[in-house]
Amino acid sequence: MARKEYAFYPGCSSQKGASASNYLTSVHSMCNTLDIKMTEIPDWNCCGASVSYAESGELPRIAMNARNFALAETNLPGQDIVATCAACWLGSRESKERLEHNSGLMADTQAALKEAGLQIKVIPEVRHMVEVLIEDLGYDELKKPIKKPLNGMKFAGYVGCQTNRPFGIAGESFENPMYLDKLIETMGGEAVPYDQKVTCCGGALAFSEPEKAQAQIKDIIEAAYDGGAEMLVTPCPLCQANTEVYQGQINKKYGTKFNMPVLYYSQLMTLAYGGTAKEAGLKGQVIRAPKLEQFAG
Amino acid sequence: MSDLNQQMAAKYQNNFLREIEEQAEMGEWVKMCMQCGLCSGSCPTNFHAGWDHPPQELFMMIRAGKRDEVLKSNSMWMCTSCYNCYVRCPRKVPVTHVMHGLAEYAYRIGQSPKNQPTQHLSKTFWDNATKTGRVNEVKLTQSLYFKDGIGSGIKKAMEMQAVALGLVKAGRLNPLEAVGIAHKCKDIKGIHAMLAKANELEAQHKAEKAKA
Numbered sequence: 001m002a003r004k005e006y007a008f009y010p011g012c013s014s015q016k017g018a019s020a021s022n023y024l025t026s027v028h029s030m031c032n033t034l035d036i037k038m039t040e041i042p043d044w045n046c047c048g049a050s051v052s053y054a055e056s057g058e059l060p061r062i063a064m065n066a067r068n069f070a071l072a073e074t075n076l077p078g079q080d081i082v083a084t085c086a087a088c089w090l091g092s093r094e095s096k097e098r099l100e101h102n103s104g105l106m107a108d109t110q111a112a113l114k115e116a117g118l119q120i121k122v123i124p125e126v127r128h129m130v131e132v133l134i135e136d137l138g139y140d141e142l143k144k145p146i147k148k149p150l151n152g153m154k155f156a157g158y159v160g161c162q163t164n165r166p167f168g169i170a171g172e173s174f175e176n177p178m179y180l181d182k183l184i185e186t187m188g189g190e191a192v193p194y195d196q197k198v199t200c201c202g203g204a205l206a207f208s209e210p211e212k213a214q215a216q217i218k219d220i221i222e223a224a225y226d227g228g229a230e231m232l233v234t235p236c237p238l239c240q241a242n243t244e245v246y247q248g249q250i251n252k253k254y255g256t257k258f259n260m261p262v263l264y265y266s267q268l269m270t271l272a273y274g275g276t277a278k279e280a281g282l283k284g285q286v287i288r289a290p291k292l293e294q295f296a297g
Numbered sequence: 298m299s300d301l302n303q304q305m306a307a308k309y310q311n312n313f314l315r316e317i318e319e320q321a322e323m324g325e326w327v328k329m330c331m332q333c334g335l336c337s338g339s340c341p342t343n344f345h346a347g348w349d350h351p352p353q354e355l356f357m358m359i360r361a362g363k364r365d366e367v368l369k370s371n372s373m374w375m376c377t378s379c380y381n382c383y384v385r386c387p388r389k390v391p392v393t394h395v396m397h398g399l400a401e402y403a404y405r406i407g408q409s410p411k412n413q414p415t416q417h418l419s420k421t422f423w424d425n426a427t428k429t430g431r432v433n434e435v436k437l438t439q440s441l442y443f444k445d446g447i448g449s450g451i452k453k454a455m456e457m458q459a460v461a462l463g464l465v466k467a468g469r470l471n472p473l474e475a476v477g478i479a480h481k482c483k484d485i486k487g488i489h490a491m492l493a494k495a496n497e498l499e500a501q502h503k504a505e506k507a508k509a
Contacts, residue, residue, distance in 0.1 A: 012432035015480045017471030019434055019464065043483050045430035050378035052426065053397035054404045054419035058322050060495040064427070067491065108502075112495040116487030165380035166393075174384045200341040200379035204422070207441055208414035209375070212345045245460050286463040 002037035004136055007076040007124065009068060009092065011085035012046050013237040020085070020237035022284025026266040027084055027129065029279040033145050033270070034137065038082065041072045047091030050162075051204035058098075062105065063112040065095035070118040080125040082132055084266075086162035086236035092126040093167055099123060128163055130235050130265065134179055135170065139186050147274035149188025153291065155268070156229035157181045157191050158220065160239035161200050174198070183265050184233060187272040194227030196220040201242040210246075217243055218250050221258050231289060232262040240264060245286050261289035271296055299407030306364070308507050313362045319506045322398035329388045330356040336382035336392045342375040352382060352392050355399065368408035373400040374415045417444050427492060430482025435474035 013020035014027075031038055045068060048061040056064075069092075072081050083089040099106050100123065113119055133142060157180035163169070169179050175198065181191035199220050202213020220243055224232050234240050244262040251258055263285070270280040277296040282289060309316035317324035330353060337343055337351030350358065350372040358367050373396040382392035400416070403409040409416055418441060425437045442457070443450030454461075464470035473479075482488060 012426070012480070013434070015431070017468060017474070018480070019469045021469055022467070043430075045482050045488060046426035046432050048426060049422065050397075051415070051419050052423035053322075054401045054409075054416055055423035056419075057401065057405075057496070057499050059499040060427075060492050063491055063495040064488075067488065108495070108498045111498060112491045115490035115494045116484060118487075118491075161377075161379040161381075165384045166391075200377050200381070202341075203377040203379065204418060205342070205375075205377050205415060208418040209342075212342050212375075213377075215345065216341055245463060248459055248463075249456075284467045284469055286467050286469070 003035040004132070005037045005039065005079055006082040006127075006132065007072040007079040008038035008040045009044055009072075009081050009083045009088055010040065011083060011088035011237070013241075014084055019241050022281030023084060023237055023240070023264045023266065025279070025281035025284070026264055026270045026275075029270040029275045030266045030273070033273040033275070034133075034142070036132070039076055039079070041068055041081070042075050043071060044068050047088045047095075049087045049091060049204070059105070059108055059112065061091075062095045062098060063109055065092050066099065066109045066113055066120055066123075067116060067118060068092065069096070069123045070113055070120050072124050073121060074118070080127050080132075082127050082129055084129045084237075086128070086160070087238065089126065089128040090162045090167065096123045096126055128169075128235070130163065130179060130183070131169060133183070139182060142183070142269070143186050145273045146187065148272055148295070150184075150268060150272055150295070151188050153189045153295075154192050154228055154230045155184045155189050155233045155263075156194050156224035156227055156231070157184055157197060158224070158232045158234045158239060158243065158262075159198050160234060160236050161198070161203070163235045164198055180233065180235065180265065184268065187268050189268065192224075192227040192229045194223040194229065196223035201239050203238060203242075206238075206242045206246065210249075213242065214246050214250050214253065217246055218254055218256065218258075221247065221250070221260055222256070224260060225258075229260070230291065232260055233265055233268060234262060235265055247287060259287060261285055261287045261292070263289060263292070267292075302406040302408055305406055305507065311362055313364045313367070314360050316364075317359050317399070317402070320503060321395075321402040323391055323394040324398055324402070326390045326395055327356050327359050329390050331388055332357060333387060335385050335387065336390075339381040339385050340375075341377060341379055341381065345375075348372050348375045352396060356395075365408075367399065368403040368406070369410060370403075371410050371413060373397075373403075374410070374413050376400070412445075414444075417441075427488065429479065429485055430488045431480045433474050433479045435470065435472065435479075438470075439475065
């Protein structure tokens with residue numbers, strides 16, 4: 001039996017061929033090393049993300065999340081739900097909180113779930129992958145399997161919004177959370193100080209208001225360079241995509257020369273645990289990370 | 298004016314605050330605002346064009362009964378859901394959710410600005426996600442590019458070509474999803490039945506409040 005078992009909620013972006021498939025690859029490698037068993041919630045669905053608010057309304061959005069709760073509870077009883085995506089985690093936690101504090105909403109949700117042949121008895125805990133790493137294992141345990149520390153590499157830990165606000169990681173401040181820096185340093189890397197650690201990447205507005213979002217992304221990348229970082233590291237699929245894939249457009253617009261790789265914490269951990277470039281999903285970088293590819297050998 | 302808008306305007310007369318409290322998600326929080334402006338100063342899009350009325354201004358406008366100005370405003374559609382305002386508000390007003398609630402209400406009664414890009418994204422995203430239970434990223438991108446017709450869609454697609462090609466090359470955008478070889482839920486029928494019920498109940502509750 002594995003050391004820890006969880007009901008895994010990968011989310012739409014972390015599917016094969018989707019925009020965060022490299023996240024998924026590296027999470028699997030990392031969890032293998034740490035002896036964490038992640039069983040996908042059977043037939044899980046989209047959380048609705050934040051931006052669906054105008055079309056969805058409250059009850060339909062919460063019903064979508066409740067369906068995942070019911071499926072997890074029925075098929076993987078007693079296991080916490082673990083999301084790797086910030087939006088999935090936030091959408092699920094928000095739904096859990098509202099359902100547990102509003103009996104009318106709960107009754108309506110149960111009525112909706114009944115149409116899909118489901119019901120909720122107890123809503124499982126909803127955790128983010130980094131909470132599992134920090135709270136259930138701890139930095140000391142995360143250090144043990146290291147075979148190749150990331151010595152001499154400089155990273156800007158980009159926490160962003162939704163793994164930080166409104167819930168965040170217990171014991172961390174909203175304005176200057178330290179857990180990502182600590183994870184980087186635990187893996188032997190250097191976490192550089194810079195002033196845009198919790199700045200918003202624009203989120204979904206990268207699609208609908210690209211100029212506004214790209215202005216924010218520019219500030220983040222610029223600050224990371226100013227801080228001396230070689231790479232950005234993030235716990236969120238949308239932060240990762242937004243800060244990586246628009247660098248070319250930002251360069252055209254602002255005359256900058258950005259070319260900064262953007263990694264997930266799980267990719268760093270996989271590499272420090274001795275994983276290959278393939279196991280870390282390094283081929284999934286739009287801006288390749290030659291230094292890490294070389295390091296992986 | 299749409300029927301629903303006329304109905305609501307007639308029902309609530311000059312009490313726009315009560316209209317928002319009863320009809321907009323989290324609208325009951327508006328009266329808690331003490332006008333400190335921390336939300337406005339914390340908003341990442343406040344410093345760009347488009348945010349005509351930052352949150353604390355919208356809150357005061359609601360109390361002042363400026364119905365048309367609030368509902369037709371572009372402002373709440375500028376929310377990136379970063380939750381900066383939410384965690385900083387000294388009165389614990391869930392500002393992010395109130396912005397979403399205002400936008401949703403304006404949209405529901407047909408008063409929101411037409412061709413608002415984030416409004417279009419919201420509808421496109423939800424329709425895309427609920428069609429099969431999971432987001433089809435290729436189709437989502439396509440419908441976003443082509444929202445203003447084929448000509449401008451091709452232009453946008455050309456501008457974004459480098460971004461899209463980069464993702465395809467990295468194995469993070471699968472063109473096959475466009476032709477239906479996509480991730481989806483097994484119980485799509487169940488999801489649709491569940492959502493139909495949820496929509497029915499939500500509309501029912503809102504109508505009950507407006508009648509009371």
